[in-house]
Amino acid sequence: MVKRNACVFISGYGSNLKSLILKSRDYTFPINISLVICNNKNANGILYAKKNSIPYFLVNTKNKNFEEDILRKIKNYKISIICLAGFMKIISKKFIRNFRKRIINIHPSLLPKYKGLKTFERVLFDKEKKTGCTVHFVTEKLDSGKTIVQKTFFIERNDDIKSLKEKTQKLEHKAFSEALIKIFRNY
Numbered sequence: 166m167v168k169r170n171a172c173v174f175i176s177g178y179g180s181n182l183k184s185l186i187l188k189s190r191d192y193t194f195p196i197n198i199s200l201v202i203c204n205n206k207n208a209n210g211i212l213y214a215k216k217n218s219i220p221y222f223l224v225n226t227k228n229k230n231f232e233e234d235i236l237r238k239i240k241n242y243k244i245s246i247i248c249l250a251g252f253m254k255i256i257s258k259k260f261i262r263n264f265r266k267r268i269i270n271i272h273p274s275l276l277p278k279y280k281g282l283k284t285f286e287r288v289l290f291d292k293e294k295k296t297g298c299t300v301h302f303v304t305e306k307l308d309s310g311k312t313i314v315q316k317t318f319f320i321e322r323n324d325d326i327k328s329l330k331e332k333t334q335k336l337e338h339k340a341f342s343e344a345l346i347k348i349f350r351n352y
């Protein structure tokens with residue numbers, strides 16, 4: 166199987182990155198992680214890139230031209246797909262158009278419900294019966310592209326923000342790899 170080169174964008178803990186790195190060791194998994202882009206020099210996720218000798222690039226998203234810096238870097242790696250894995254910066258329409266249908270994002274809710282931030286707080290406040298995560302194509306509208314994989318679980322009476330986050334992230338790790346398998350199955 167010919168593996169595609171993926172670039173993973175992160176900002177924080179990097180549990181989705183870690184899970185993708187583990188999965189990509191399997192020769193049947195459709196991608197290799199060729200590059201990690203991070204906009205937070207203190208992000209734990211960088212350690213996973215370092216430990217696994219994956220090149221990483223620290224980008225300063227306060228800089229107006231940060232997307233050009235990313236594009237320059239990405240060009241060297243023949244990237245087939247960009248995976249947004251907790252990248253907490255909105256990317257521009259221009260950048261998205263450059264990679265049409267080749268950027269995917271993981272979001273901690275059952276989209277189209279609870280787009281944006283503080284999803285767990287809002288789910289609890291609304292007394293939802295279930296929640297979950299969504300992997301979707303990134304389009305110019307925030308958290309609105311076509312769903313690739315969605316996973317759901319029922320909320321229990323004693324669930325709080327912390328437990329919802331833990332349960333959601335467990336599902337996210339499965340959902341992300343399933344989405345990549347689904348995308349590349351027909352290539």
Ligand code: GAR
Pocket residue numbers: 175176177178179180181182210250251252271272273281282334337
């Ligand atoms: C994930 O739960 C992801 O769904 C969320 O950030 C977390 C990153 O965790 N993304 C968003 O909220 C995007 N709107 P990780 O750094 O441990 O992979």
